Amino acid sequence: MTARIFIDGEHGTTGLQIRARLAERRDIELISVPVERRKDPAARAEYLNAADIAILCLPDDAARESVSLIANGSTRIIDASTAHRVADGWTYGFPEMDREQAKAIASARMVANPGCWPQGPIALLRPLIASGLLPADFPVTINGISGYSGGGRSMIEDYESKGEDAPEFLPYGLTLNHKHLPELRTYAGLAGDPVMQPAVGNFAQGMITVVPLQLGHLPRVPKGEELHAAIADHYAALEHGVVEVAPYSASERSSEIQPERYNGTNTMKLHVFANDDRAQALLIAVYDNLGKGASGAAVQNLDLMLSGN
Template sequence: MKPKIFIDGEHGTTGLQIRSLLADRNDIEIISVPTERRKETAARAEFLNAADVAILCLPDDAARESVALISNDTTRVIDASTAHRVADGWDYGFAELDREQPKKIAAAKRVANPGCWPQGPIATLRPLITAGLVPADYPVTVNGISGYSGGGRSMIEDYEAKGEDAPEFLPYGLSLQHKHVPELRTYAGLSRDPIMQPAVGNFAQGMITVVPLQLGGLERVPSGAELHATIADHFAAIPGSVVEVAPFEAAERLPDLQPEQYNGTNRMKVYVFANDKRAQALLVAVYDNLGKGASGAAVQNLDLMLGLGS
């Protein structure tokens, strides 16, 4: 029998993307609550318990409710919300976290899908912190820009309604309480909270994250080539990695370094730029906030859990 997949919240932004990615698959069966029963808690419980894997595309409280509705010990869960990303008993669904993570996801009963904003910084920082080139207590700052689809249906409708009058660059998280800070701190291996300064751009999807590093104050200052080699070795050691590391080269600007570069894919590309004389570096990641940052990662995790190829 084909594994049964239930997408709880399939009509939201992430749910629709996942449904689209799975639409042509003949190795799984998608089950859905009938339209007339969508608002019934009992119907959700029925389908959650009938699924081999339930993918939750819901607000945090609703995601917690869905998990509580599962009364069997067979339904496995991928949660795309923030609710369980640093919770005990949940494995983190960034398969490229380290070489053991794909195995952990494959064996997991509960997988917390990563947030879009932390993935790029985690991808670039974790290898360096693990290798000891950047200390765990380094005062990390994350900058970047994402398409407006990252704000969900309300932001999508607002931007599309305003058209050319929508903000080209809209910083947010100015209260310095971004909801992804605990996730970034935990999985990058940081011992102190980073500053996250995200922004929304007037384009639908795609994103760039940037982590600037002032290396001059470190006890031992790594070169840009060392940073790059460490990150490249990290991803080369992970089976099935979809993260590509760009060649290490000096550049004032790169024409293809733009946030929509990998739209519609589950890929991520990482860049290291450095000025060794100044002891400074930039760690850059480009990926689709709805791909590797959400729905694409969920499908990647689903395939690992089921032992299937997409």
């Protein structure tokens, strides 16, 4: 039987991207609230309960409300908001995080889609902490840049209306209380919150996240090749993952490390650079904030859930 998919919030940035990715598929049926009923709360509840899988592309409070409107025990949920990412009973939707995570997503009823900012650092740090090369209490800092589409419709409109006057590089999160910190700490395996300094660039989509490592204070300082091997081995052991690891090499720059490199794809590419004499390393992830960082991840999770039926 064809699975019925309802995108609650299909007219937002992530919802539109998901709908576009699913539009030509014949193995699913996309169901939508008719235009004349779009402002009717009863219609929203009706379609949420009629769906086999509901994908929530909403602000946090609205996502929680949608979950409360599902009165049956059969509608499965993918929530693209921040609301349920560390909530009990929800499965984290990063299939490559662990060897068994794809299976957990396939059988889950409620899946929390990851945020774009945490995914790269989690992908880089979790294998190192799991392997013992970094302790869980290691002091971590994270920085990077993403396209302005990551800020949703209001930021997109603001940037595009300013044209050439839009800022080329705009740091934010300067209160050091980014909403993704609980998710990042939990799934990277960190004992405490990292210092996170994100920025927005004057381009629509794509992103780079960077984790610098000062390794010299560790009782045993891992070499760059060891860091790379632990990360590469983790992803080599996974089937059907979309996270790739670049070969380890010493280079001043790489044409692959630019934020728009993988736009329109679901690829995440990880890089490890190190100076062993200085006991320093840089871990870098490059991916599309609207692909693997949002809508692409949601479709990947949808396909896993459909395969688990």
